[in-house]
Amino acid sequence: MADDLDALPLPAQDLLNPELYDSVITDAHPVTTMVTSRGCPFQCRFCSQSITGKSYRFHSPERVLEEIKGCMDLGYRGILFYDEVFTIRRKRVIELCTLIQKERMRFDWMARGTINTVDGDLMRAMHDAGCRTITFGVESGSERILKRMNRPVRDTKKIAKVFRDAKAAGLTSLAYMMLGNPDETVEDMKATRAMLRAINPDHVHISVFVAYPATEFYREGVERGLFSSDVWRGFAANPAEAFRVPTWPEAPPAETLFAEARRLYRTHYFRPHNIWRHLRAAGGLRGIRKRLPYLQALLRLRRAPAAG
Numbered sequence: 194m195a196d197d198l199d200a201l202p203l204p205a206q207d208l209l210n211p212e213l214y215d216s217v218i219t220d221a222h223p224v225t226t227m228v229t230s231r232g233c234p235f236q237c238r239f240c241s242q243s244i245t246g247k248s249y250r251f252h253s254p255e256r257v258l259e260e261i262k263g264c265m266d267l268g269y270r271g272i273l274f275y276d277e278v279f280t281i282r283r284k285r286v287i288e289l290c291t292l293i294q295k296e297r298m299r300f301d302w303m304a305r306g307t308i309n310t311v312d313g314d315l316m317r318a319m320h321d322a323g324c325r326t327i328t329f330g331v332e333s334g335s336e337r338i339l340k341r342m343n344r345p346v347r348d349t350k351k352i353a354k355v356f357r358d359a360k361a362a363g364l365t366s367l368a369y370m371m372l373g374n375p376d377e378t379v380e381d382m383k384a385t386r387a388m389l390r391a392i393n394p395d396h397v398h399i400s401v402f403v404a405y406p407a408t409e410f411y412r413e414g415v416e417r418g419l420f421s422s423d424v425w426r427g428f429a430a431n432p433a434e435a436f437r438v439p440t441w442p443e444a445p446p447a448e449t450l451f452a453e454a455r456r457l458y459r460t461h462y463f464r465p466h467n468i469w470r471h472l473r474a475a476g477g478l479r480g481i482r483k484r485l486p487y488l489q490a491l492l493r494l495r496r497a498p499a500a501g
């Protein structure tokens with residue numbers, strides 16, 4: 194595991210054709226991705242962060258700027274920062290934002306934050322440096338489920354405040370939510386619905402819980418015999434097409450969860466002020482045409498049928 198990330202060579206972005214890369218998250222085109230840090234010190238029980246580790250390692254702001262410059266030279270105009278949590282080291286983010294402005298680098302970007310690592314000033318600095326979207330894992334509206342997940346922040350009011358601060362800073366926000374978590378009941382899902390109304394993000398992304406390998410929840414499921422066997426080990430030995438990722442057997446059935454996900458998308462995106470907000474953000478017919486297929490896919494969301 195590399196500790197000094199700056200010692201790693203720059204990714205060979207020049208091997209890709211920028212014109213092929215676009216994203217619904219930004220209107221900038223073309224768009225690319227960057228990862229400026231690895232690891233996360235938090236310990237959410239569902240998270241596959243075990244792959245990159247708990248210790249947080251990061252590129253220096255100067256090195257990130259060098260990589261950004263390389264992307265700009267190749268013609269990219271948008272960057273999606275896919276660090277697990279971009280905002281863990283406040284000082285590093287501020288330094289990077291200052292450098293981006295000093296060097297007059299003009300590009301739209303998106304980054305992932307956590308509720309407990311941002312504040313209004315930080316998000317304003319990010320906005321001034323070209324950040325347009327910030328995403329947060331909220332996951333559930335039920336404090337009981339957030340505790341079960343070992344989420345670092347469980348206070349609904351604090352979560353709602355960060356979304357207000359993001360808006361005040363001029364950022365578009367996205368909330369990741371998850372259904373079908375261990376011990377989750379229909380009442381908890383109602384709390385998630387209420388949470389979405391309270392925080393009112395610009396965008397929402399709903400997932401159905403999957404017990405990923407090497408996560409605490411997966412270990413618990415195997416130890417308690419909830420899965421008939423160590424299914425991921427079985428998949429690794431025999432990657433069959435018919436494999437279905439393990440949802441939590443004690444949660445409501447998958448059909449209920451996917452129906453709830455569709456309902457959450459519908460209620461969120463069809464609220465009158467959200468329709469208006471997104472029409473304005475689309476900025477005309479071209480923007481609407483770009484967004485429509487994504488919206489249609491969300492509203493049709495279903496569990497993929499088993500192959501074979």
Ligand code: SF4
Pocket residue numbers: 233234235236237240241242277278307330
């Ligand atoms: S804060 Fe995010 S990246 Fe960190 S452990 Fe939790 S889910 Fe994983």
